[in-house]
Amino acid sequence: MKTTDLAAAERIAIRELLGAVNDEMEASVAPEWERAAWDVPRAAFVAERIYLGDELEPCDRANAPEAWLRAVYANDSVVTQVNDGADLGDGDRRASSSASAPSIVFRMLHMLDVRAGLKVLEIGTGTGWNAGLLNHVAGPGNVTTVEVDSKLAAEAAKRLRREGGAAHVVTGDGAEGYAANAPYDRLVSTCSVRSVPRPWVDQVKAGGVILTPWESPWICYGLLRMTVDDMGCASGPFSPYSAFMLMRNQRTDLRIFRDVVRDDHQPDESTTSLPPWRVTGDDLAAQFAMGLQLRDVWWTRQDDPDVDGVASRLWVATTDATSWAAIDWDGESDDRWTVWQHGPRRLWNEVEAAHAWWVLHDRPGPERFGLTVTAKGESAWLETPDRPVPAAG
Structure with a gap:
């Protein structure tokens, strides 16, 4: 396919993707995020090689541009790295990094309530697309993004520079946040956690928001949106419908x-x-x-x-x-x-x-639960913080 044809196909794909996202979300994509989707195209950030299907078969942009473009602009996640960067050829492949489904990306951006001038810390840079979208709305110099994988961080930083993004890309352990640019108004994680790292709470201003996918060893499911108070605690409700890769330092490998x-x-x-x-x-x-x-x-x-x-x-x-x-x-x-x-x-x-x-308790869903984080630890609750969820063990 010619370059001009691919450009036209991409414009059509972006329009169709935004339509699909609007159909899936409870409310339409806000105008500022729709503009960001056009000005910060997803294809500019997804790796040249992606992995498709249950077997995670490689798909290279150079060899299969149409298939690559279809996958990039589908309302679905795209696996961009396997085995923490060690592709084993025909051996077993395990997804270790991906571009999240656009519907969950825009849902989380809506929940995060980012506005121009707010300082944002992102945990898990990945491809850099989410950081690019955040930078488009929050403004240059207001977005810091942390990635544990040095290769992914370098590639994301290159893409952000190429696309005019001014996000500060840091290679490091996302569980530690990034104290040098703190305090932040918003913190968003693009990987799930089983426990909220204490540095996240410490580095967000009173009144600021922490938004992270959540999982337990039992199930990877749910989003947690907490507000930080002036006592250094954070508390807030869960909501359903998300599944993200677990933060690397919280993984367990048990058989x-x-x-x-x-x-x-x-x-x-x-x-x-x-x-x-x-x-x-x-x-x-x-x-x-x-x-x-x-x-x-x-x-x-x-x-x-x-x-x-x-x-x-x-x-x-x-x-x-x-x-x-x-x-x-x-x-x-x-x-x-x-x-x-x-x-x-x-x-x-x-x-x-x-x-x-x-x-x-009438079979409550995730939206009836919440979590509070204090200096002493975490406590889950049902509907209000004074109704603790019993903990086994």
Whole structure:
């Protein structure tokens, strides 16, 4: 395709993308962000090589410009890096950086309430597109963005300079923020966290906003929007519908048979009437509530585990690998499941209690929960800070 044709195709793609974003959002993209979308085109920031499909097959702009452009302007995330930059050729690929779906980008920008002159700290530069959009609205010199991956940071800085952006790109650990340019009016993270880093609260002005994707070991789901007070605390509600890659220094790499279960473990046997899929299935509100209560518990499912009489098995385990439970389904029963538990904690009992609490409180979704961060730690709450969510363990 000729350069002129590609330019025309890009203009059409931007218009169609904004239409798709407007259709998905509750309110239309604000005029200042729509102007930013035109003046800071996404294609100028996405890497020349992206990875498509479940197998993360490489797609190079030079070799497949039309396919590349379609992927860049789809209302979907685009994987821009695998295996933390170590592409293993035909080996297993794991997404390690991506350009977020435009609908969630503009939703978060709306929630952040950025205006001209406000100082903004972004955690997770990635491609640099989000920083470019922020710079367009907040104004030159008001945006600082931190990226842990030095190669990604350098590439983003180059793109921002090329597109006329004046954002300050820093290579460093996003959990530490960037004190040199503090205090900030707004802090936004483009990676999810399991715990809000204390430096974020310290570096935002009283009345300022912190917006970050949230996850627990149980589920990656939700956005947290907190306001900082004049006592150095931050508090605010969750909202649903987001899934981001976890901040690198909060990752865990745990596997049941490598890290948790040992041949000499002698688990206790019992039964349960709680179907495993009630807490691990399509009801994301239930999963979110489990994650808020079971902050150090994760799960994985094993289909056809090669055990007589077991069609599927749900494993739950602590992140310190000291306690686990296995819940077996025989493929036929719909009212009783076999439970095996090992370790100092009875994890399935904790799951049952967490689910019962959620049901008792009318099955609240993420928007009814919130989080408060103080110098002493974090506390989750239901509807108001004086109604704490019970924590297991």
